Amino acid sequence: MEMTEKEEVVSKNFIEQIIEKDLQEGTYDTVCTRFPPEPNGYLHIGHAKSILLNYGLAQEYHGEFHMRFDDTNPTKEKTEFVDSIKEDIQWLGADWKDHLYFASDYFQQMYEGAIKLIKKGKAYVCDLTPDQIREYRGTLTEPGKNSPYRDRSVEENLALFEEMKNGVYADGEKVLRAKIDMASPNINMRDPIIYRVAHVSHHNTGDQWCIYPMYDYAHPVEDAIEGITHSICTLEFEDHRPLYDWVVRELEFEKPPKQIEFAKLYLTNVVTGKRYIKKLVEENIVDGWDDPRLVSLAALRRRGFTPESIQKFVSLCGVSKADNSVDYAMLEYCIREDLKQKAPRFMAVTDPLKLVIDNYPEDSIEYLDAPNNMENEALGSRKLPFGRELYIEREDFMEEPPKKYFRLFPGNEVRLMNAYFVKCVSFEKDENGNVTVVHCTYDPETKAGSGFTGRKVKGTIHWVCAKTAIEAEVRLYDNIIDEEKGVYNEDGTMNINENSLEVRKAFLEPAFSAAKPGDKYQFVREGFFCVDTRDTTQDRLVLNRIVSLKSSFKLPK
Ligand code: ATP
Ligand code: MG
Numbered sequence: 001m002e003m004t005e006k007e008e009v010v011s012k013n014f015i016e017q018i019i020e021k022d023l024q025e026g027t028y029d030t031v032c033t034r035f036p037p038e039p040n041g042y043l044h045i046g047h048a049k050s051i052l053l054n055y056g057l058a059q060e061y062h063g064e065f066h067m068r069f070d071d072t073n074p075t076k077e078k079t080e081f082v083d084s085i086k087e088d089i090q091w092l093g094a095d096w097k098d099h100l101y102f103a104s105d106y107f108q109q110m111y112e113g114a115i116k117l118i119k120k121g122k123a124y125v126c127d128l129t130p131d132q133i134r135e136y137r138g139t140l141t142e143p144g145k146n147s148p149y150r151d152r153s154v155e156e157n158l159a160l161f162e163e164m165k166n167g168v169y170a171d172g173e174k175v176l177r178a179k180i181d182m183a184s185p186n187i188n189m190r191d192p193i194i195y196r197v198a199h200v201s202h203h204n205t206g207d208q209w210c211i212y213p214m215y216d217y218a219h220p221v222e223d224a225i226e227g228i229t230h231s232i233c234t235l236e237f238e239d240h241r242p243l244y245d246w247v248v249r250e251l252e253f254e255k256p257p258k259q260i261e262f263a264k265l266y267l268t269n270v271v272t273g274k275r276y277i278k279k280l281v282e283e284n285i286v287d288g289w290d291d292p293r294l295v296s297l298a299a300l301r302r303r304g305f306t307p308e309s310i311q312k313f314v315s316l317c318g319v320s321k322a323d324n325s326v327d328y329a330m331l332e333y334c335i336r337e338d339l340k341q342k343a344p345r346f347m348a349v350t351d352p353l354k355l356v357i358d359n360y361p362e363d364s365i366e367y368l369d370a371p372n373n374m375e376n377e378a379l380g381s382r383k384l385p386f387g388r389e390l391y392i393e394r395e396d397f398m399e400e401p402p403k404k405y406f407r408l409f410p411g412n413e414v415r416l417m418n419a420y421f422v423k424c425v426s427f428e429k430d431e432n433g434n435v436t437v438v439h440c441t442y443d444p445e446t447k448a449g450s451g452f453t454g455r456k457v458k459g460t461i462h463w464v465c466a467k468t469a470i471e472a473e474v475r476l477y478d479n480i481i482d483e484e485k486g487v488y489n490e491d492g493t494m495n496i497n498e499n500s501l502e503v504r505k506a507f508l509e510p511a512f513s514a515a516k517p518g519d520k521y522q523f524v525r526e527g528f529f530c531v532d533t534r535d536t537t538q539d540r541l542v543l544n545r546i547v548s549l550k551s552s553f554k555l556p557k
Pocket of ligand 2: 038
């Protein structure tokens with residue numbers, strides 16, 4: 001995959017500037033980046049930014065891109081997530097080639113690193129309870145206090161750490177801490193815990209270990225082992241950078257990696273946090289991790305977003321150090337742009353109303369020519385059946401039209417797209433006053449493509465021939481969040497929109513008979529739709545609306 005948008009970006013972002021300086025000054029000879037997800041959930045649109053940023057930089061500087069599972073915390077990790085993450089990254093187009101790694105493969109080296117720190121007098125085993133550790137740590141305004149175990153001898157520390165490893169201690173009974181500075185203004189530097197006891201099986205190493213390294217110790221070691229040059233992470237790790245640097249320095253890695261922070265991607269009024277997406281899934285508010293109302297990559301894919309649309313979106317977002325929130329409409333803009341020429345434009349009626357052409361022969365069907373995409377001739381054309389009975393959208397007829405309504409109403413003439421002019425002569429209603437059938441007459445002279453110039457009509461509507469129509473279920477989505485109230489409440493609950501899913505029975509023209517799961521179409525005048533990959537079967541066609549056609553979104557300058 002080439003990042004085609006790159007050419008449009010003239011100035012280099014701040015990370016590119018750092019990298020170029022490092023290459024110029026010889027700090028590094030090559031560029032090596034990584035994407036290090038924790039396999040404790042599905043990836044979402046925010047991760048896409050990190051993936052494409054890291055992959056894009058590796059491409060740009062002809063370096064390497066590593067895919068690494070940061071699986072050092074055995075309690076929350078699952079192989080289900082490992083598989084989904086790989087699938088999502090491949091789908092996005094980021095190719096890690098043969099650089100697939102697991103942090104848990106480095107447990108032995110991390111353990112040896114800990115021994116090295118102990119031998120250098122830079123780490124000690126501490127017996128304080130978790131509560132005591134917290135108490136001794138101090139606050140933002142007060143320095144911490146040294147642990148009474150801080151001055152244990154190297155020999156004693158080595159022996160105790162060995163016992164920790166051998167399962168002599170219960171969870172939480174002892175920890176290994178870095179010996180840095182309890183008075184540091186940066187709390188992360190106040191003798192942080194680097195190893196803890198946890199008698200839990202690990203998805204990769206099983207019961208081999210009962211001590212596990214903490215993230216702040218493990219991460220720099222992972223990066224250094226792999227020869228990562230620029231370890232790109234999000235802003236919340238800025239205060240951890242001194243510890244990152246301490247670890248790689250004390251372990252004496254040559255050409256240690258450099259941590260660079262950038263701002264996370266947030267979408268306004270959209271649930272992006274992995275933790276919250278998980279909550280929606282676990283509380284059955286949505287139907288799984290790939291529910292099309294979510295912004296996990298699996299959900300976006302199922303909804304019908306393409307990798308290209310996400311690449312474009314991420315590139316439009318840019319890279320910065322300031323937290324910002326992007327409008328979901330920008331993502332919608334990107335998928336419309338991507339599909340407008342790629343997707344065939346067929347007719348479908350999602351809220352059907354019967355239309356009868358009284359002067360059209362009863363059992364006759366004729367086939368009209370229709371282009372598959374007016375903006376892209378390469379998609380060819382098709383034969384479109386037309387007959388006496390059609391379906392039109394309910395909103396394309398009004399008994400008593402307001403001003404400027406140019407569609408069907410008694411006495412008015414409109415164009416049926418790719419077919420004829422029809423004029424409304426009457427309509428029928430049921431006992432509740434709902435219109436059930438609209439009657440029209442057609443004018444054979446006005447056939448599309450015949451060059452008819454006799455008169456003009458203001459409205460053009462789409463339609464589907466009833467006799468040959470294919471029935472389908474269409475799902476229209478709205479934000480899962482009630483936007484008026486915002487996403488989160490103070491107690492961590494979310495404001496759920498109860499009407500985020502609308503299911504309709506639709507009629508489609510026969511060209512849809514070739515539709516396969518994952519195929520994308522434009523329903524003319526309606527929006528872009530994708531054939532659902534989970535619920536579509538031999539006898540049931542289900543389409544998800546990706547996005548409607550209408551938008552007020554303007555590309556930011
Ligand atoms: P979340 O914040 O959604 O819980 P996470 O940070 O816990 O996600 P990880 O698996 O640790 O998820 O993330 C892997 C990588 O993706 C990290 O480098 C992280 O900084 C990056 N990342 C996570 N969320 C975003 C985001 N919203 N925007 C950009 N990068 C992100
Ligand atoms: Mg995380």
